[in-house]
Amino acid sequence: MLPTPCHILGDVHLGVASAESERRLLRHVRALPGQARSLIIMGDLFDFWFAWRHVMPRTGFRVLAALADLADQEIPVLWIGGNHDCWGGEALQAETGAQYTLEPWRGLIGPWDALLAHGDGLREVEDAPYRRLRSVLRHPWSIAAYSWLHPDFASRLAHASSKTSRKGRARDGGAGLQAVGTAALASTDGPRLTVHGHSHVPTLVRAGHGIYANAGAWYLDHQYLRLEDDRASRMQAHGDGTVSLIEQLERPH
Structure with missing residues (x-):
């Protein structure tokens, strides 16, 4: 179980995010011990x-250090791997102390029965070609072959090939993932909170028997979700260090 208050961040895309976006993230993570008891x-x-095996990308090293500091302060971090940071969960866990998973996570966040997934490949029809590609990209043989490439060349290749999957918002406005989440929330043994990333569309709505949420893309709008025992809120972090409430829903009973 993760304790509340819990902050949920999505789709930061360090490496293409602006320097200002990274500064806001660092400020937010470093201030977390006074504001929340867990981070997703x-x-x-x-x-x-x-x-x-012996090197790591230099991008975002200060963010990784800030996450490691949270672990040192016994603030748990749950990291749901996405389609851009899926190669190296074991290393990321070792360096930051976060719990990292590429699988959907079902568990309690305070009193919330939650189901969390990044969202890539979840749409039954639209994502079928991607699911086939994903099975190749994440195959152990593919990973082993890629590891032989020089990191500078491999990084340039990855950034060049991933432009379309990080560009702006989902073409369907997030409707496809929201439909997947609503189906889970409508089932009798389903969760009461479903959270996705991936679409880059900030969302907080009632659906099925609970609430569907998406934190959006930090690198685009610096929004995040805040879960308390009795409510879920969509928040925005500003450049001066202040935050503002965008919308809020009470926890369904």
Whole structure:
């Protein structure tokens, strides 16, 4: 179980995010011990991440250090891997102390029965071609072959090939993932909170028997979700260090 208050961040895309966006993230993570008791990252913290045996990408090293500081302060971090940072979960866990998973996570966040998934590949029809590609990209043989590439060349190749999957918002406005989440919330044994990333569309709505949420893309709008025992809120972090409430829903009973 993750304790509340819990902050949920999504799709930061360090490596293509602006320097200002990274500064806001660092400020937010460093201030977390006074504001929340747990943190969830909904995937794609990096625009590209790969764990070579003896080197690691330099992008975002201060963010990783800030996450490690949270672990030192016994603030749990759950990291749901995305389609941009799926190669290197073991290394990321070792360096930050976060719990990292590429699988959907079902569990309690305070009193919330929650189902979390990044969202890539979840749409039954639209994502079928991507699911086939994903099975190749995440195959152990493919990962082993990629590890032989020089990190500079491999990073340039990854950034060049991933432009379409990070560009702006989902073409369907997030409707496809919201439909997937609503179906889970409508089932009798389903969760009461479903959270996705990936679409880059900030969302907080009642659906099925609970609430569907998406933190959006930090690198685009610096929004995040805040879960308390009795409510879910969509928040925005500003450049001067202040935050503002965008919308709020009471926890369904």
